[in-house]
Amino acid sequence: MTVTLADVAARAQVSPATVSRVLNGNYPVAATTRERVLRAVDELDYVLNGPASALAAATSDLVGILVNDIADPFFGIMASAIQSEIGGPGGRAGGERLAVVCNTGGDPERELTYLTLLQRQRAAAVVLTGGAVENEPHAAAVAAKLRKLGEAGTRVVLCGRPPAPDTRAIALTFDNRGGGRELTEHLIGLGHRRLGYIAGPEERTTTRHRLEGHRAALAAAGIEEDPRWTVHGRYDRRAGHEATLELLRRDPSLTAVVAANDSVALGACAALRESGLRIPEDVSVAGFDDLPFSIDAVPSLTTVRLPLAEAGARAGRIAMGREEPPPGGIAVVRGELMVRGSSGVPRG
Amino acid sequence: MTVTLADVAARAQVSPATVSRVLNGNYPVAATTRERVLRAVDELDYVLNGPASALAAATSDLVGILVNDIADPFFGIMASAIQSEIGGPGGRAGGERLAVVCNTGGDPERELTYLTLLQRQRAAAVVLTGGAVENEPHAAAVAAKLRKLGEAGTRVVLCGRPPAPDTRAIALTFDNRGGGRELTEHLIGLGHRRLGYIAGPEERTTTRHRLEGHRAALAAAGIEEDPRWTVHGRYDRRAGHEATLELLRRDPSLTAVVAANDSVALGACAALRESGLRIPEDVSVAGFDDLPFSIDAVPSLTTVRLPLAEAGARAGRIAMGREEPPPGGIAVVRGELMVRGSSGVPRG
């Protein structure tokens, strides 16, 4: 039925071992023999049995990429960059590897399950992107899993995620706190004193860090924060829309709205506009990430650019062992403040 | 070193066969025995060896999802929907399956290579999303691959892609032609007579179909198309930006610009605005797909909504054999015209 290595060997009049070596190319095989084998492979339309090789060689060419939400360009961009370096087909890396993008949907359970599945497949490497969930038992479970993976020889890289202590995981962390702080400082510098903040889901490192940066800026400027000024929501436009309406209801005198990310900011803009408020004349808006569409917003969005593609590419290279991990296994990737049209001097 | 089935068996004082049966749960095992095995699994922290089971059982639980560009929400949304139905962790489907998202980057080579890789892994199913490349040799190669996959028992589903004749592939095709036509008819109905069209990359079915729909509408209205009115480019905002500038240069009298998709339309809006033109007073703009950000554009984008998530979910269910394929193996998914602020009556 299905063509096996043995069939190819028979056809090429060589031993299965030789066929295997031709296909894997890490053992000297005479040119003429190789040719004969290759011809047989072609004629029989032979395709290697992945599981069988993985089993025999005790290694696989799967690389897992965990993302919170694959429909969100934030992750899409990172995944794309990682994948291009994994050297899947087209990448310059020799061995063809299958990059597996796993969508956790931000659910801790699924994250863990995917990790187990990857472990089961004996993945060559795993890259976890995006913020982690801040929930002690879960964090411990993930750390344990990562440790296991590391011990089993799977390279683990965290991209845009805080370091995981006691694991061999390499971490490329985004400086969310610093970015958040810089952003709010910019707004304060423009004269804003009453700033609403639309945070992401609670229990997320990303959410917390950005918010902490924001608060640090307020504190540094001697602005006392009103608890009504912070609203939590998901990382999408809809949440931004609703949260903004809520913010406006709580305190109509706000002159700026800082959003957890660009999508949220977009929703905020829509809500403000619907409320008859002009941006930035009446209310300034700021986002985070600088996704491609942010520059096309009207007015274009003031935000913090995160080098998603660069970080992803680097994570990918490290995962493939093609780049030295940063000293200490941890590198902080900084964001860059992008001042654009959505932020301005507050009215009156 | 690594814990194997045999280790668990030894610890639970049963045979490996029994452990396997407990883990796969398709054979009667006494409750007490099962419990004992499960405890051993837990104590030893045992994780099944995926490749080994796949080899022994001659099946795998991998499901491949091919996308053109994972950083593009168009694909992200579909992939997300497909994945949720694949029943990866969290899905209600029993067996835990690993959904593999493969990023072809729109490159025919890579598409083929990924298909081979998936074939090599003996994937349980494969879903190909997005338009196909219109290049005879390549199309034939893909069709051959799909046929092979089908014969090997892999379920193949095309989502948002034209049918592949002579294969067992189930196709959920988007009615790009109809949508394109409806969109342009809307514009013509508003009074537009000189419409620029920013098409996607050449040699793509999606590109051609949308363009054909556009032209059909023009023809039906008796409008003779000026060849200068069409420009090709990639499916991103940058291409839209550049193409619009080019269009304006070629014919400043255009009153509408129809874009290949929403991202392109966003770029077009930016270019128009930079050129001092108001939307829709001076020039109307229309997109395609209705991605989430389209409604937040200013003005919000007139576009054709494609039920990406629904189609993806359906494709996923069909791939898992949880839903009957459409009669004839082909279903056409229609888009819905969304008239919004970016289209209006032409000036003068």
Place this chain on the structure above:
DNA sequence: AGCGTTACAGCAAGCGCTTTCTATCCAAGA
């Protein structure tokens, strides 16, 4: 000419699991 080398090619032993077939035990029917 004799012998150590080098360069290939083949043998065969697994890799860790699934599954068919067989053995065993015990309750129930004759």
Place this chain on the structure above:
DNA sequence: TCTTGGATAGAAAGCGCTTGCTGTAACGCT
């Protein structure tokens, strides 16, 4: 009481490939 059969558990034969080790020519050296 003996038989029959249902319910479990085990033995063992692979699944298709990789790889360490073992040949075996052909080559070059002294």
